[in-house]
Amino acid sequence: MSNPSQSERFARLRLARTEGIGPVTFGQLILRFGSAVRALDHLPQLIGRGGGTYALAPRDRIEAELAAGEAAGARLLVLGDPDFPALLSQLDPAPPVLWARGDAALLSRPCIAMVGARIASAGGLRIARGLAQQLGQAGYVVVSGLARGVDGAAHEGALETGTVAVLGGGVDDIYPAEHAELYRRIVAQGCVVSESPMGARAQARDFPRRNRIISGLSRGVIVVEAELRSGSLITARLANEQGRDVFAVPGSPLDPRSRGPNDLLRQGAILCEGLEDVERAFSTLRTLREPVEDHAFDGAPDDIDDAVLDRIAALLSPVPTPRDELARALGLPVSTVAAALLELSLAERATLLPGGLVSA
Structure with a gap:
């Protein structure tokens, strides 16, 4: 993807801020x-044809x-920069x-997330x-969510590195x-995103969404303490779905x-008692999943x-259905179905989901 021009960067921000256009629909439109x-x-025509109303984010906003x-x-970073x-x-x-805010170059260094109980x-x-300090000294950028408890301790341990x-x-x-001073120090020495x-x-x-970015930035996620129904376990689940390593500190x-x-350990997470466990896991011959290029719109009709x-709308249900399955059921090209689903999504008649899935 080439470096976006200023007008393209403005348009990407405007598209992202338009109500009803989430990350899946944004990606499909691009x-x-x-x-x-x-x-x-093309948005007004697409939304109108699908039966929706046109409401693009205002330029002045x-x-x-x-x-x-x-x-x-x-600093604004847009997908494609x-x-x-x-x-x-x-x-x-x-x-x-x-x-x-702060040193955005940290986002491209090797990162590992640490989350846990408030x-x-x-x-x-x-x-x-202590573990955050060790990770930082070993060359990792520690990512967390600025919450009370484990998040704040992780940031403090890694501030210097x-x-x-x-x-x-x-x-x-x-x-x-209460984390105003910690926030100020992270802006000065780290990065807030x-x-x-x-x-x-x-x-x-x-x-x-915040948790998804925490895991998405990172090669792995370490859970220190967390009750069974907690945001930290959501972050761990997202990390697993993203192909990241999930570590758990036993207690x-x-x-x-x-x-x-x-x-998490019962489910196969990696036991983490210190830096050595992290480095051992990262030294194994394993690569993160590469993105699969989507050619669904090749030859899509105007x-x-x-x-x-x-x-197509009549075939949708609350149960997510693969786009390819809809194409087979209707005897239509995938490109036609993909284009139609995009229009139905913009008209709020369908919900586009990751992995080429769609629901009513």
């Missing part, structure tokens, strides 16, 4: 039209976000845009801080407020905060007949 500029030109980023000393983090760009789907034990905090904090809100949204707009305040729905069965890591849209 694949079909080759650029965000062309995708924006995008200009205000760019101005806010500049005022905060933040040469320094967009390589591991993150390989996700299915990749986040279309990122804001970064109300951590004294021992858990000591382990997180390089740490990345991934936020749910905008890069200028300090959460929790987010895919949320400048000024956005973190909502509950933002944290799964006492008497402590509920050990149940998460101990359960116009999709309304009857075809209705036939």
Whole structure:
């Protein structure tokens, strides 16, 4: 992918901020039209033909976000930039845009994530801080989420060598407020990143996306302490889906905060008692999954007949269905089905999912 021009970078941010266009749809639009500029030109027609209403993100809102980023000393990274983090760009789907405050070069260095309980034990905090320090001295950038407990201890342990904090809100949204000083030090010595707009305040729905970026930036994820129903285990699951190594620090069965890591170990996570366990796992002959190139839109027609849209929509159900299966059922080319599904998605008549899946 060539280095995007300024107009293309603006268009990618605008496309990413348009309501109803998530990372999957964003990627499909770029694949079909080759650029965000062309995708924006075709969007009104596509949405209208699928039966939806046209509501592109206003230009002045995008200009205000760019101005806010500049005022905060933040840097915009769009998918396609040469320094967009390589591991993150390989996700299915990749986040279309990122804001970064601090040293964005850290995002392209070997990273490992560390997550765990917000109300951590004294021992858990000591382990997180010490292990993060060891990882940093061994050349790794430690990634976490700036939360209370294990996250904060991991950042503190790796401050001198390089740490990345991934936020749910905008890069200028300090959460929790008690970490204001830690946030300031990370901006000065590390990097703070987010895919949320400048000024956005973190909502509950933002944290799964935040967790996906934490694991996506990293070669592996270490879980120090976590109860069975926790965001840390969501991050571990996402890491596993992304082909990353999952490490777990074992703990006492008497402590509920050990149940998460101990359960991960039962499921095949890598035992982690120190740096040696991480380096042993990383030294094995194993490569991260390479992204599979999607050729679904090769030969896609410019116009999709309304009857075809209705036939495809009628086959959709809440259960995710492979795009290729729909094409076989209808006796249509995959390119036609892919183009039709994109239009149905923009009209909110279908939901595009990773891996070529779609649901009603």
